[in-house]
Amino acid sequence: MLIGNVKIDWLGHASFKITDKKVIYIDPYNVPPEEKADIILITHTHYDHCSIEDIKGIVRDGTIILIPPDCQSKLSDIQGVDVHLVKPGKKIGALGTIIEVVPAYNINKNFHEKANEWVGYIINIDGKRIYHAGDTDFIPEMKELKDIDVAMLPVGGKYTMDASEAAKAANAIKPKVAVPMHYGSIVGSEEDAKKFKKLCNVEVEIMEH
Numbered sequence: 674m675l676i677g678n679v680k681i682d683w684l685g686h687a688s689f690k691i692t693d694k695k696v697i698y699i700d701p702y703n704v705p706p707e708e709k710a711d712i713i714l715i716t717h718t719h720y721d722h723c724s725i726e727d728i729k730g731i732v733r734d735g736t737i738i739l740i741p742p743d744c745q746s747k748l749s750d751i752q753g754v755d756v757h758l759v760k761p762g763k764k765i766g767a768l769g770t771i772i773e774v775v776p777a778y779n780i781n782k783n784f785h786e787k788a789n790e791w792v793g794y795i796i797n798i799d800g801k802r803i804y805h806a807g808d809t810d811f812i813p814e815m816k817e818l819k820d821i822d823v824a825m826l827p828v829g830g831k832y833t834m835d836a837s838e839a840a841k842a843a844n845a846i847k848p849k850v851a852v853p854m855h856y857g858s859i860v861g862s863e864e865d866a867k868k869f870k871k872l873c874n875v876e877v878e879i880m881e882h
Contacts, residue, residue, distance in 0.1 A: 706730030777807030827855030
């Protein structure tokens with residue numbers, strides 16, 4: 674997917690690569706180490722989002738990594754990287770990119786509790802605002818998000834929103850494009866993505882990987 678000069682690749686599950694003049698990975702999991710990362714964004718500590726083997730495969734000297742505090746110990750044997758601890762409400766400038774840290778949590782299940790202060794991200798890059806929701810339900814804070822160009826929303830259910838809940842979130846956020854994620858591997862199927870698209874009142878792109 675191209676949004677202006679920004680290229681977005683879905684790498685499966687909740688993993689994305691965002692490229693303009695720099696390379697940003699979000700929650701790399703089972704990704705090919707073909708292109709080294711300038712910035713890595715980790716939403717929470719679960720193995721399918723904070724995968725140390727994947728992180729090791731894409732870091733280079735000086736890679737900037739944003740992580741919630743409870744992920745820090747996992748990175749202890751990765752050398753030469755610039756780690757920033759984040760929590761909801763924080764805003765960080767990294768290589769000319771402004772990254773806003775937003776909440777991600779469950780409302781009606783206990784897999785991702787609000788008290789953990791796990792996160793999603795809004796990446797401000799080349800004049801575009803790209804929102805990766807992290808593992809979350811449709812939370813009240815989503816209604817406050819403004820001017821989102823691309824919203825990456827989990828649709829697989831069980832641990833996160835299902836397709837119906839994610840469509841309600843997309844319709845509240847009103848992005849220019851909504852992208853379903855968190856399906857097709859550990860949980861959820863392409864049918865969830867199709868249902869999400871059918872229920873949305875905004876443009877939806879079901880990406881291939």
